[in-house]
Amino acid sequence: MTIQIDIFSGFFGAGKTTLIKKLIDENVYSKKITLIENEFGEIPIDGAFLKKYNIEIKEIKAGCICCSTVIDFTNTLREIIKSKETERIIIEPSGVGKLSEIVKIVKILEEDNDIHLNLVIAAVDVTMYEEFTELFSEFYGDQIIHASTILLSRTQNVDDEELGKVVSKIREINDTASIVTTPWDDLSGIELIGLSEADGQQISRDEDLSAFDLEFDDDDHDHDDDDHNHDIFTSWGIETPKIFPVTQLESIFESLKDEAIFGKVVRSKGKVQIDGVNWVEFDFVPNALEIRASEPDEIGRITVIGHDLNQAILDTVF
Ligand SMILES: [Zn+2]
Structure with a gap:
């Protein structure tokens, strides 16, 4: 089959x-x-x-x-x-x-x-x-x-x-x-x-x-160039038992939009505890933050991906 x-x-x-x-x-x-x-x-x-x-x-x-x-x-x-x-x-x-x-x-x-x-x-x-x-x-x-x-x-x-x-x-x-x-x-x-x-x-x-008037471009689309570099992106991440109330998450992600401080954050996602009992999963992109209820996990996890990330400052906000 x-x-x-x-x-x-x-x-x-x-x-x-x-x-x-x-x-x-x-x-x-x-x-x-x-x-x-x-x-x-x-x-x-x-x-x-x-x-x-x-x-x-x-x-x-x-x-x-x-x-x-x-x-x-x-x-x-x-x-x-x-x-x-x-x-x-x-x-x-x-x-x-x-x-x-x-x-x-x-x-x-x-x-x-x-x-x-x-x-x-x-x-x-x-x-x-x-x-x-x-x-x-x-x-x-x-x-x-x-x-x-x-x-x-x-x-x-x-x-x-x-x-x-x-x-x-x-x-x-x-x-x-x-x-x-x-x-x-x-x-x-x-x-x-x-x-x-x-x-x-x-x-x-x-x-x-x-x-909408669509203009087509008949350029050759096969760019056979394998030489690409993922190093322009870095990722920062932690596993944490810390509690992050939703309001705190919201203000952290609002602040992450500041490129001068954090570098260019393109993505963050994770799962954390928001009080003694409840957990959430979150998804952040520069134009949207989604937070939804989730089942508990053994530990919280947060990852941030971006360009020129200031990892030392990320360590202090999470
Ligand atoms: Zn690759």
Whole structure:
């Protein structure tokens, strides 16, 4: 039986894990699945979040699966394929994983294994598009260019004009992908997957978006340049038994926006105790902080990812 392979890429904070959780929660994947999870930073957060699900998780921690741990990644894939115990493999690269490299590896394995590269998704936070394209285009652009489906996240936070602008900019670098602009909460997991399997469409929250004049650029999109450097990003993390009341979390994250003090924080996530009893999970990107109730854990975990991070100051605020 052919093993289906789905890749869920996306820059830091775009919502890859949220998406995978949604699909698992809604039982979209009825079959046996294995998730390959590659996290950036030494404190694994997503892996810990996903542990409660009854799925097989292979974590690759020591580096990026598109370069420094490519052999580990390839061997892991081969082992999963050989074991014949799974019917679907979900690959979640880190925020800086180069989608082009990961697709290449799967395609090579496709030649002599009974596997099929099914979904190639890039989750893209519409609110951060301009800034991330400017700052981190090497990774960000690569994911957009090589995805067959682009799922825009946080579209509910922008107006139609802003959304239309981002869609037309994406079209300039990828004129064949399906682009989904409907807020994820308004779609079922089945619908999301269905849309992702329909190539080349634009699925709008609003028909009017199709009125935007899209200009296509026929440049060669295959940038065969493997020479990329993840070192522009650093990660800071702790495991902590400390209690962080919600108001304190909110003020910490408000302060993290100050680039002069902390460096450029692009992402933070974690799970902490908020009083003697209750726990929360949080997700921070520069334009949004989400805090939700969570079940208790053995210890709190916090990770912060960014560019030029001031780790000494982070030590003092958490
Ligand atoms: Zn890499």
